[in-house]
Amino acid sequence: MGKFAKWLGAGAGFTMGGPIGAILGFVVGSFIDGLSIEDLAEEQQEYQRNTQQQARRGRATSGDFEISLLILASIVIKADGKIDRRELDYVRMYFVKMYGKERANHAFKLFSGIMKKQISTRQVCLQIRQHMSHSTRLQLLHFLFGIAQADGQVIAPEEQEIRKIAGYLYINEYDYASIRAMFYDSSNSAYQMLEISKNATDDEVKKAYRKMAKKYHPDKLQGLGEEHMQGAQEKFQKIQAAYEKIKKERGMN
Structure with a gap:
């Protein structure tokens, strides 16, 4: 299993299951032939057995937050029917600033695949809501407004999508x-x-x-x-x- 799969398997928790897990399985399967979401789940379990700082079961990890950001960001960026390079650059810059270049490169590779996938906003948000605290969900919303503003203004379709996300997240x-x-x-x-x-x-x-x-x-x-x-x-x-x-x-x- 390559570095990309190890990064994804090690970093995520609750996002390995449910509708988000299905999205990841589709995206990663298109990158790495024969790799399933079950393989990634096994990688995650091995990582947790060998680390001294395990996340509590059911609680969102840094990797869960990262994946949730990518999926919700893809929804907002596509809200106006076009993909603006400035918004993509904002996502990349944000991830480099947070995680460093290597981890950000992995994240952006995943993001490129997610952008091609049709996503149910409601299903994804319901899964996030079940596992993330209110403060964490507010941080997601803050990031989404930052993306929408990256091209100079938050236009109506973007704000409508963010408002819909906020509603599903119980904000x-x-x-x-x-x-x-x-x-x-x-x-x-x-x-x-x-x-x-x-x-x-x-x-x-x-x-x-x-x-x-x-x-x-x-x-x-x-x-x-x-x-x-x-x-x-x-x-x-x-x-x-x-x-x-x-x-x-x-x-x-």
Whole structure:
């Protein structure tokens, strides 16, 4: 079994089964003749037997997050009926930044195959929702908006697809609007990030900031590994910047 198959088998957990596993089996089978999803599952089990830091059974691993990102990214990129090179480059750049060049190359090889596959958004999201925490699902949504904006703007078909994904992932309207506001520069964006209106009192602003800082704190994603801390830090910093902007506009201490 080659390096690519070993990377995939070692990194994933829950994504080896269900509808996501079926997608992986189709894609990997087209790369490596005779290799099945069962072969990859055996590779994963061997990896877990030989590592000292096993993921708890049923909990998402870094590899699960990686595969879920790739599949959801393919849905958003194809939402407008065309594939923009800038969006593909964003995915590659993001993965190189998170995982390093070698692992990112493996991921992008898988991504190229996923892009050719017809995917049921609902089925994939239901599987992700069962195994990923709320904080992890918010991080997925943040990444998807970043992809959509990579070509300069988030167009209507892309946002419609992201909103549909958010619904299937049980991300409520307040959380959705908060993350969406991080990618739109409007007079109301800072308030939307904190999930409050412009009519909020100064005390309500402070309370909202504390709540959102806790919700988006990078420690919420510690279970996925250090490679995901940078993406979580970006969200956290945007919340801090939104709070500072409101404080400055209001002359708050």
